[in-house]
Amino acid sequence: MPQKEKVIILGSGPAGLTAAIYTARANLTPLVFEGFQSGGMPGGQLMTTGVVENFPGFSKGIDGQALMAEMRQQAINLGARLIMEDITSVLIDKRPFTLVSMSNQEFETDSLIVATGATARRLPLDSEKKLWTKGISACAVCDGALPIFRDKELAVIGGGDAAVEEATHLTQFGSKVYLIHRRDQLRASHIMQQRALEHPKIEILWNKVVEEFLGNEMLTGLRLKDTKSGEESELKVAGAFEAIGHTPNTSFLSGQLDTTDTGYIITHADSTETSVEGVFAAGDVQDSKYRQAISAAGSGCMAAIECERWLITAGK
């Protein structure tokens, strides 16, 4: 028989580790599955970036990996127990909930906090991997203000609302922003399209796909291909922001929680409660709007407090 936990937390990004810190301080000795590979690495998305300039408390900025190492150590110091594995399946229609880990071990828990994040989709190109964080990013709000992008020509790849938002945001920093879209019309809503079409700093390059990211140490440009004529061209840019969507890491739930059409867990208004009592969701896995470390950490705190109160009310 597996030992029954009071609370299990899935994910070790800012949401999961904040929930771990709060539930540990509430003497719930949380068990945290840090993740391994199915939804990104232990520590979450910030492990893939360089300096984080907008997380409060670090006036000089802090390296993403260093920030996550601090959060992890803080959770351990307060009594959280961490296991570096993915959870591959859960059974939450029966109490206690049952979870199976990637090493095929079973765990039981009264409550569950899902903080498994979302994975930014990236172009499957070797040159992209080589120059990732060296001029290529998947988050303009996070990285757009970095000095390497200031007063430079930049590119956003994508055609939805998020791509237009990213391009508009980047106009504050870059001298010009190219929006590269593979079709001849944007998928973005009408109002967002107008914003992009009318912005003096944004130029839309229609029917273009990125064939290669150019540069050795840092990104210097893009090799583009016209999807209609097949013609190739080069575009000089100092920054490229991929805005081709995110995939929330929810496949292990096998549809047992209510989600949006795009797979984000639905939480009650102003709450982290989900469609199943005793299951809470925090961070990017339930947030397609803000997607920031501080908002993820904030909802991790909410999930922990709501979970603690629920355990008391449920007499657990």
Ligand SMILES: Cc1cc2nc3c(=O)[nH]c(=O)nc-3n(C[C@H](O)[C@H](O)[C@H](O)COP(=O)(O)OP(=O)(O)OC[C@H]3O[C@@H](n4cnc5c(N)ncnc54)[C@H](O)[C@@H]3O)c2cc1C
């Ligand atoms: C390149 C880049 C740069 C960024 N820069 C900034 C920035 O400067 N400032 C900022 O505020 N935000 C930034 N962000 C956004 C920020 O990283 C996210 O908003 C934040 O990490 C979300 O936190 P989270 O805890 O919800 O999820 P994540 O950080 O995505 O963490 C998810 C966790 O869940 C784990 N996991 C997934 N599936 C499973 C499973 N089945 N079982 C167990 N564990 C699982 C993963 O391994 C991971 O530990 C950046 C994002 C990217 C991609």
